[in-house]
Amino acid sequence: MIRFGGLFQSPGWKTENHVPVIECPDSVQKDGTFEIRVSIGKETPHPNTTEHHIRWVKVFYLPEGDRFTYQLAHIQFSAHGESAAGPDQGPAHTDHSAVVTARLKKSGKIYATSYCSIHGLWENTRSIQVH
Numbered sequence: 001m002i003r004f005g006g007l008f009q010s011p012g013w014k015t016e017n018h019v020p021v022i023e024c025p026d027s028v029q030k031d032g033t034f035e036i037r038v039s040i041g042k043e044t045p046h047p048n049t050t051e052h053h054i055r056w057v058k059v060f061y062l063p064e065g066d067r068f069t070y071q072l073a074h075i076q077f078s079a080h081g082e083s084a085a086g087p088d089q090g091p092a093h094t095d096h097s098a099v100v101t102a103r104l105k106k107s108g109k110i111y112a113t114s115y116c117s118i119h120g121l122w123e124n125t126r127s128i129q130v131h
């Protein structure tokens with residue numbers, strides 16, 4: 001049986017334009033406000049069409065030494081050119097990047113996951129030091 005976690009593609013797969021890129025400081029002040037930017041395919045752009053787009057990004061935090069993960073954000077990208085006139089005829093697109101403002105009390109890992117309408121689930125992670 002493939003467990004759910006085994007369904008995620010990670011950096012290093014043949015195309016890199018799905019990997020959620022996490023940009024945030026390497027270290028932050030305890031309980032100080034900072035920003036986490038998540039974007040998809042920073043170097044190789046991902047399409048944003050009615051039939052092929054990034055639908056959502058979720059951001060999680062695992063404190064060092066903790067068994068449980070905390071969800072920081074769920075960002076839904078809802079407009080991809082849909083219209084009564086037909087696919088890709090619509091007047092609006094939400095592009096697949098977002099900035100989340102957070103405060104942490106402990107060092108740990110930030111995880112970002114994303115979902116492509118065609119290519120499924122993706123993940124990335126980075127460490128963050130809290131002092």
Ligand SMILES: [Fe+2]
Nearest residue numbers: 116117118119
């Ligand atoms: Fe895709």
